[in-house]
Amino acid sequence: MATIGQALTAPEAGWQRIEDTDSRIQYGTSNVSGDVHYNAGTIKFSFYGTKLRLIYDNNSADTIKVDGVSYAITPSTSVKKALVCEVLNLPLQEHVVEIKTTTGLDWLSQFNAIDIDSTGYLVISIGALLPAPESGWKRYDNSNSAIQFIGSGWAIDTNSGYYQGSAKFTKTPTDSLKFSFIGTKLRIISINDVWSALTATIKIDGVAQVYTQYHNNGNQVLVFEKTGLSQSHHTIEIIASGATSTLNVNLDAIDIDSTGRIYHPDEVTKIEDLTIGKRIRCHYQSTISGTVGIFSDMGREASDFIPVASSATPNGDFYFIMVEDWNRQKRLIADRNIQSSISWDALNSLGIASGSGLPIDILNDNDNLTTIRLPTGGASATDKDNEWDKYIVDSTLNGTITRGDNNVWNYMSGSTRFGSWTSSTESGKSGEKILRPNPGGSGTDPTARGNSLTNSVYPYNGFRPVLLIDSPLLNKSFILFNGEYKKWVEGRPTIEESFSLATPKMTSNITPSGIAFSESYFNVNFEPWKVFNQIDDGEGYASGNGSGGKGFLGYQFPSAVVIAKYVIRSMTGSNHLDKMPKDWYFEGSNDSTNGTDGTWVVLDSRTSQIWTTITTDKEYIISNPQSFKTYRLRWTANNGVATYTDINELMMYSYTPYTPSIPSSWKSISTTLPSVDTFKSEGISDLSILDRKPTTFTFPMDNDGVSGTVLGRGKVFKEKVDLKRFFDVNSLSVK
Incomplete structure (x- = not known):
């Protein structure tokens, strides 16, 4: 058993060591030399467990409080990795520790490590560095397309110390960002430097609160945490209320439950919920360069989003955005090029470049027909009767977006524009097709146009699909009986645990x-x-x-x-x-x-x-x-x-799990003629379930009277069969 003052170079049985470099330990001043932090001013951390040891290389007058209670730290000036403090028999719970150290440049405080229970752990606290999500959490970068940034002040800052190398910031106090998520907990990760505003405002399900954004200088700082939410869908809005002309509110990343998922504010997961301006997630993968890949996982999160620049062999998610709903057809356009370095000819070889498009089975249902094709782009600069100009350049999609917004349509990354192949032919150039906007150029002008040979392959040219969803006439039925429209619902047998x-x-x-x-x-x-x-x-x-x-x-x-x-x-x-x-x-x-x-x-x-x-x-x-x-x-x-x-x-x-049986039954739908949508969603698609099935009935033979007395020997037996109830009696067996 170690004693106070002796060297403790490794944790004893029942203990685990946590080094001074652990990101969950906060320092007032980050003075680092070798394997110690010296003269930090303050050292803060929280841990879950029952015991604590402090390991120092040198200590003269540091003090410690655990949950507000002071404990002694023994001075030690000659022993490296000396045990200078031990706190035992704490209740098994989370504990808050604060150490006050000497300051200046005299090296009188040299903090080396801590030991805690072998089954315990450090608890991340607000203001601590959090370079990776903890167990039970997952992280989304600020660049994730499910996060909607609102306002013109948002800009991108790049730094290798940021999560995935970038963060978004604004100095406009009315700017905001929105997303939603399914889960029970949320963390906001920000950048803390001299340009960071002190506070920001967050709304969770409409309830606002101000949180402190600036704590200590550092990258990937935990600035907000909310736990204990119901396991359900939550809406989040962050308002840059503390921003000024010199101080910014920023977002580096978001952490939520490891089993959760974030959603764009306009995202839906079902085709029937799509309206103009709404979007639905989809996955796309092509394993061979220059070849059209496979669409899958409509309405689900299958992977990270495809980068705006895409690639020749993409494997990621994107959004289809609803732009039109007319004559039983929904029209959606991808929010980005989903594949680059693919020629128009390769797309045309499958019929994608033509007006009729390529039929695909992307929804896995029998109620809708889906087709993929290219958008139209206009034969000339004056030809505005095309899908690119109508929907991407000029439409607000019923007020849900800003016209031509690159944050929505992702036609530009950094200073580089990416052109999308269209089905339109350049006027006077039969061998060239229109690209919108012109690829490789600079500036955020979605009206720009370019043209290229149909067999050309460039990293700036890409495939942005249009998805057509047609709802054909369906044969759906209800049974009208006693003034009610009804459907037959098949039951299910008991399922044992x-x-x-x-x-x-x-x-x-x-x-x-x-x-x-x-x-x-x-x-x-x-x-x-x-x-x-x-x-x-x-x-x-x-x-x-x-x-x-x-x-x-x-x-x-x-x-x-x-x-x-x-x-x-x-x-x-x-x-x-x-x-x-x-x-x-x-x-x-x-x-x-x-x-x-x-x-x-x-x-x-x-x-x-x-x-x-x-x-x-x-x-x-x-x-x-x-x-x-x-x-x-x-x-x-x-x-x-x-x-x-x-x-x-x-x-x-x-x-x-045990599931009780459910008997088959008639379900009442309405007393008035159901709507078309109700026919589509609730109607009986296969009337054969109502076909009569052979059934054997057994009747006791009696005198057919009210008393039902069974007749004795030598009597004539008789029984009536109600033909209003039983049809097509095919055989009769008397025993």
Whole structure:
């Protein structure tokens, strides 16, 4: 057990060390030399746990408060990495720590590190640097197309220290930004420097509050946090209320729940909700340069957005924006070039460049016909009867956008314009087609026009599709009975509650499907797939020699799945039971590629799990199961062996809840003739469900009287059959 004043170069058992460079620790003055912060003035951080140790290289008169209570810091001037303060027996909760240090250049305060519980963690606080989202969060950059910037003052600042290299700022106090999201929590990440305004205003679901934007100079600073929201759709507006002619309000990034998603204020997810000015998300991927790719995932977030400059082999999302709704046809135009370096001829070879376009199945329904084609661009500068001028240059889309706004149509990035192929031929030049605006030029003028040979391939020329959605006449019906329009609703049988083993029987780390992974393994005989092979084979999986009681092991499914239960099986030999995990977290991730990276959400945690019998299954239910692609068991201690950890089998189960049966029934729709939309959404599309089906009925033979007395022997039996109720009696069997 370490004592105050002695050197403590590594954390003891039950502790973990956090270095002074951790971004969650805030310094009044960032004086750094080697592995210490010296004479910082103030040091602030918060942690979750029950105990704390301070490690210093030098201390003369620093003081500390934990949750407002003062504790002693022992002076130390000759011992490096000396334990100078220890606080024990705190309640298991979040604690706020503030250290006051000497200032100036005398090096009398040299803060090196802190130690806290091995199962604890630092809690990010407002004003701290947050260069990456924490576990349970995901980050969206300010450049994400779902964020709507309103006002003419917004500009872009670039810096390698910003998240993804850029931030947006404004010095106009009436400027704002909007987005919405589904989730329960929100964080705003900003840049803090001498040009940052002190405050800004945020509205969450219409409720306004002022937050402090400036804290300490630094990049990627957490300036606002809101947790505890309902799991639902929330609208967000940030107003640059604190901006002045010299001070700006800025946005670097947004963090929300790792399972959430942000939406543009005008975004919808269903075709039937589209109106002029609304937009719907879509995915596009082309794996071969110069070749048209595949459209998919309409209304869903499948990946990040395609960059404005696009590429020859794009793989990302974009928006289709509704510009027209006429004669049962919805017309939408992509908000950007979705593919560059593709010729007009390549598009024309599939019929995309023609007026009729290319029919595609993008909606996966039978109620709409969808076609992709190029926009029209006008044969000359005076020809304004074309889609580019009508919708992109001149339209406000019923007041939802500003005419020709590059923030909406993304025809320019930086100082470079990107031209979109059109179906229009340049007047007097039959071998050339119109591009709008002219590619490669500068200036934000959407009226500009250019032309190029149909076989030309340039990075500034691109494919911006028009999507036509036609609603053909549909054969939908209702049954009018007793003055009500009704539809027949088929029932469903009872579904019993059940768990199903989701992990396959693995024969290697990658076969038959998915990927088994671990932080380390002992040798090739104890690889991670051994816990998923459904065989009790000796030690099964063993972590790397020297890994001690820490490590992780998991499985990545081909696609996301909800795991509601996991089972751990003990070893086949009693001499290995002390190598089994004792304390662990069961976690899920949707963005991890190797089990180490990505954002992880804790789904279950266990401590003091003791194993006393061989080949024994312990079952653990996840109280709040969620959908993830990758799952892992991350243990922080085993049952005593310092060299490595063993696990025989790890099984993950999906869950089917009990669902009661629902009988078939007639559903009343209205007492008046339903509207066209109601016919489309509710009408019976297949009347064969009303076909009469052969049915056997059994009648007791009695005297057909009111009493229903059964007749005795030697009597004549008779029974009436109500033909108003039963049709087409095909056979009669009397027994």
